[in-house]
Amino acid sequence: MGALAVALLPRDAFGAAVGGFVLLCLLASLVSWRPRPTAPALVVAGFAGGVLGTASSIGGPPVALLYQHETGPRIRATLAAYLTFGGVLSLVALAAGGQIGWPQVLGSAVLLPFMAAGFALSGPLRRYLDTRWMRPCVLALSGGGAVLLIARSLF
Template sequence: MLYSPDELLALLIVTGGIVVQAWVGIGFGLLAAPLLYLIEPAYVPGPVLVLGWMLSIVVVLKQRHSLNWRRVLPAIVARLPGSWCGALLLVSIAPWQLSLFFGTALLLAVWLSLRRYALALTPFSLTVAGFLSGVLGTTTSVGGPPMALLYQHESRLTTRNEIAAFFLIGTPLSVLMLLLNGGLELLAPSLILKMTPGVLLGFWLSRRLEGAFLNDNVRPAILLISALSALVVLWQGVTGGLNG
């Protein structure tokens, strides 16, 4: 399989984004999507969604015996109505308005977390986080922070594994809701095929990092990525409002 210079650069970006998500639990879409879009707009959203979903498959297969499916199940179930509501909102409300609302809400959640206002990890809070992740992921393509903020005080491996299980089911649901509402075309299979080695390499590198770093506290990374996600979503809203 031959790669052009641009495709090699894209492969490097995918690998780096996968390393972050495989280590923290979120971050691939936020870090990779804007850079890949600059190289070739066809990478977004289809290939980015599928590549992130591939990582979820790898993580869940590796950690299937230690996953607490019963705990994360409420969030998975709530993702379906959240994705449906997100798809409906895209049809009825200007996307930039949604971006402003959700970006502000995410920043508020990060600020409350910094003030040590932490939510308990309960079936109810997981249901709410799963629903919001479905809405936010479907409308803005940044659906990880609601779940990650809920898991910020859990161990890094628990956070990564259970969020991967959530995305394993949740991402296809968002894609399905968008397809049913005519909002997404999952094209560019050749790009997905060429970027797949980046998913495997990124996951392998993240496994090497597990032995290199002893710090298991993922909270600072989650708060940083969530804050960056909020700023990206807000920027989408501001630019969309100005252009609209």
């Protein structure tokens, strides 16, 4: 469905809507909503994240928001598996739909050193994030991704 959204929907309007949806969920979780990773919630968040991730590259927040009150190791393990598996599925769907070309491959190559740096820093930083910083980081990254997606869509 995400590859179909990429092919059929206006990119900017869809991106702004996705970013707005993520921000609404984030704000709701700050005010009163306390999402839990139950089986039905995970099915909905996984489906939404898969579609949104394929169509707009911001697929992590639906699942991350469900796990925001869990321990650091559980959040990291769950998101690592989800994003790896989901990323592979998204790439396959986009490639099958003819949506991946050399500009996307080269853009990905430019980001590889930053991914490697993040991986190298993740070990030493994990002890700090596992204390009281995990939830604020999850919320900040989800919100930051949403704001950047909205900004990119509008400008």
